């Protein structure tokens with residue numbers, strides 16, 4: 109059953125890499141503008157769930173539905189286009205391209221979407237400003253701090269104004285002050301643009317930026333809203 | 337911590353005398369604070385009055401602790417409610433939470449869910465504090481951060497306990 113008004117929904121996801129399943133009948137749902145924390149111990153299947161939701165990996169069974177359409181029924185090209193245009197990604201270690209400057213990194217999704225360099229970088233710079241890292245626009249990732257690099261990664265995720273942001277331990281490599289600031293900026297931007305945020309984290313102070321949490325355990329995702 | 341609920345839950349495995357209850361309590365939960373006999377008897381007479389226990393038999397012989405108590409259906413329901421209800425997040429919660437987890441395992445209830453519900457309750461307060469931090473001045477932020485770090489410490493303990501539930505279950509049901 110798909111909850112009314114949800115943007116991205118998963119039902120009955122199964123995924124195994126070996127004998128023990130990483131996901132064993134996991135359900136999930138998020139609507140526009142919502143920030144949902146995905147919590148659970150290490151190895152519980154949080155990243156696997158995120159990757160299934162984003163269409164990065166294919167579940168063995170179960171359905172992921174985005175905006176009313178099952179991902180599995182989309183041709184590969186369409187799914188890739190979706191990932192580039194409507195989804196944004198932030199991972200634990202920024203994963204910036206080392207050869208590009210920070211502004212070029214932030215502009216990359218727009219360039220891949222076919223935008224002219226000047227326009228793409230103009231928009232990227234706006235996001236770098238918003239993320240408080242416009243001053244390092246000309247530096248390469250190797251020349252900036254972890255906190256700065258992660259802000260560039262967030263800018264890159266937001267530059268296409270995606271409808272869903274997938275963040276997998278986005279503050280995992282940051283100290284608390286930087287982590288908090290990144291969470292603030294990320295969730296503020298998401299709320300302004302009505303983007304949904306799937307926030308994988310094992311840290312409670314990071315999860316406190318969410319609207320609700322689901323807990324992944326034994327391959328299942330338990331929605332804790334209304335559990336108390 | 338609710339001594340009444342704890343004694344009640346200890347009765348779920350079978351009727352016990354007052355002195356036996358005290359011994360079971362001290363063994364599991366009274367490491368730094370063993371119960372006084374007086375506490376046991378005043379608690380048991382309150383539970384008796386409220387219909388949560390009944391007298392299951394009276395031993396012959398001297399001494400004040402001759403009554404044997406058994407939990408009633410209402411008592412079992414009461415324990416269930418107590419275990420299902422999350423604790424208000426506040427400092428030094430651990431002993432209560434620890435007690436609840438052990439009792440849930442001993443009485444065959446779902447300790448994992450108990451911890452999930454408690455996490456949820458903590459997170460609810462943490463969200464409020466985080467929101468206040470966003471809109472407040474630096475002083476607000478520092479005060480909220482202090483509370484947030486304490487709540488986080490509770491949750492780290494909770495996660496560690498959740499990860500060890502299997503081992504703990506083996507120990508308490510041994």
Ligand SMILES: Nc1ncnc2c1ncn2[C@@H]1O[C@H](COP(=O)(O)OP(=O)(O)O)[C@@H](O)[C@H]1O
Pocket residue numbers: 125126130148149150151152153154155156157
């Ligand atoms: N590419 C992979 N190949 C083999 N096993 C994997 C792979 N990715 C994840 N796993 C396994 O699946 C389980 C869930 O992993 P993951 O989703 O990364 O958990 P989490 O993000 O909660 O730490 C773990 O047991 C992990 O070892």
Ligand SMILES: [Mg+2]
Pocket residue numbers: 154155156276
């Ligand atoms: Mg992971």
